[in-house]
Amino acid sequence: MSHAVRIVHKRVQAMAGWSDPGLRGVRLALLACCLALSGLTAADDGRRTRPAFDEATTRALERAARATVGVRATAVDDARSVATLGRQREGSGVVIDADGLVLTIGYVVLEAEQVRIEVEPGREVPARVVAYDLATGFGLLRPLVPLRVEPAPLAGARAATDDALMVTTGGSDAVVGVARLMSQRPFSGYWEYHIEHALFTAPPLPRHSGAGLFNLKGELLGIGSLAVADTLPADDPRSTPGNMFVPVELLRPVLDELLARGTSAPSxxxxxxxxxxxxxxxxxxxxxxxxxxxxxxxxxxxxxxxxxxxxxxxxxxxxxxxxxxxxxxxxxxxxxxxxxxxxxxxxxxxxxxxxxxxxxxxx
CATH class of the missing domain: 2.30.42.10 (PDZ domain)
Structure with missing residues (x-):
């Protein structure tokens, strides 16, 4: 690991403890510096180049961080999922439209009786679950009062990703950090679950449930699902721990159906x-x-x-x-x-x- 990257990792670790919303602008400015140091991207001819961190990029990343909210849910008393997930659940989600629609990972709100969205410390609003999709693993929430949050745009289908990515969590202990895309491959879960093109990142993020994964344009690439022991391609014998994100490319084809019916046909x-x-x-x-x-x-x-x-x-x-x-x-x-x-x-x-x-x- 280079000296510059070691410095980046130390700064990112320091950032992980910052939760005061008043520091968010400072924190993101530091994040931009960290990404500028560590975010080497490959040019078409194979050379490594540093991404340009201009004001527009910084604003896009700030918007992405602000669009990430906390999610708290309470499952119904007789929910089957209580045995494995507990009755009280916490995670994150990302606002994806102007009406406050929040995309999260489905198990946080599975069989939920009550849901609240934490926009910022001290400001929570009630929400309802509008969709839970078995096939993708996504959940969708609709706030019952306006969030007044600018939404994060969704990345295009199979969008090219930067070498350095931003990971965000929401709520009172929000975190902004740096991750790298280690592989993009199929994933099969132990709980009767399979998706294609799952995104695997490192280093690991402890509070991964519903976290947002963004490229340097501030576009949402995926929603955090799991901590995994191995993020490298299947044919790589090494083992690098990290996280699995469900790609938003799986959402686009079924979004209208989820909003209309609460689930998709493949579910x-x-x-x-x-x-x-x-x-x-x-x-x-x-x-x-x-x-x-x-x-x-x-x-x-x-x-x-x-x-x-x-x-x-x-x-x-x-x-x-x-x-x-x-x-x-x-x-x-x-x-x-x-x-x-x-x-x-x-x-x-x-x-x-x-x-x-x-x-x-x-x-």
Missing amino acids: RRAWLGLNCVEQRGQVRVVRVSEDSPAEAGGVRVGDRIVRIDGADVSTLDTLWKALWTGGGPEREVRLEVRRGDDTHTLRLQSVDRQSTLRRARGI
């Missing part, structure tokens, strides 16, 4: 209630949701899934894709599992995940 798909991990070409069950098709069908923790509906399973993405493309949301699904030295064929009756979600009274 109406089969669900079994399984948490699985992939290790060395094997997929094993690590958790079975209570009162789920998997529990009813006899799946046990430790089972190795070898086939689904006759298709071989060696990775999470093959398992989930076969589940979703094998028929309607509610159908019989055949799992072949290895349990010790024995092989068992289990017949499960899948359900539409949307039908299992609890909602606030009156919604």
Whole structure:
């Protein structure tokens, strides 16, 4: 690591403790300096060049930081998700239109009874969940009173990213930091989730839920989802921890549908209630949701899934894709599992995940 970059990292670490909104302009000016030092971008001919940090760039980054808000949610009493996510949740979100629509990560507001948006310390406004999308993982919130916040623009589809990016969180302990895009590749989650072109960044951001990832134009590239152990391309043997962001390019095709219906057509798909991990070409069950098709069908923790509906399973993405493309949301699904030295064929009756979600009274 160069001396200049070491200085940048020290400055970024110092910035992480600043939360006084009165310091935000100073903090962003320092951020601009840090990015100017560390943000080397590749020119078309392969040379490395420093990005121009003019007044317009600084204003764009300031707008992006101000558009990032805090999100607090309380789940309904009987929510299934309480077992894994808790009833009280906190995260961030980004204002993306002039009416105050907030884009966040869906699990923060999953099965929420009450939601509040923290625009700045001491100023919270109530909001309602207008969409929760299983397929992308996004959630959308609509404030019940005006936010008076300039929205952040969405980056274009598969937008080229700068070598240095800005990461923001909202709320009373807001943070602005620097990250680098380490890879862009498919991601399969243990909880029956898969997306293409997920964004992986480093260094890791602890408060990643709903955080905003911006390019140097202040355009929103992605929404923070997870802390991950490895952010490098799949064929890289090294391991670099960081975060996974859901790219906003997944939002554009379904935004109108989400606003009209609260979910997208791809989210109406089969669900079994399984948490699985992939290790060395094997997929094993690590958790079975209570009162789920998997529990009813006899799946046990430790089972190795070898086939689904006759298709071989060696990775999470093959398992989930076969589940979703094998028929309607509610159908019989055949799992072949290895349990010790024995092989068992289990017949499960899948359900539409949307039908299992609890909602606030009156919604």
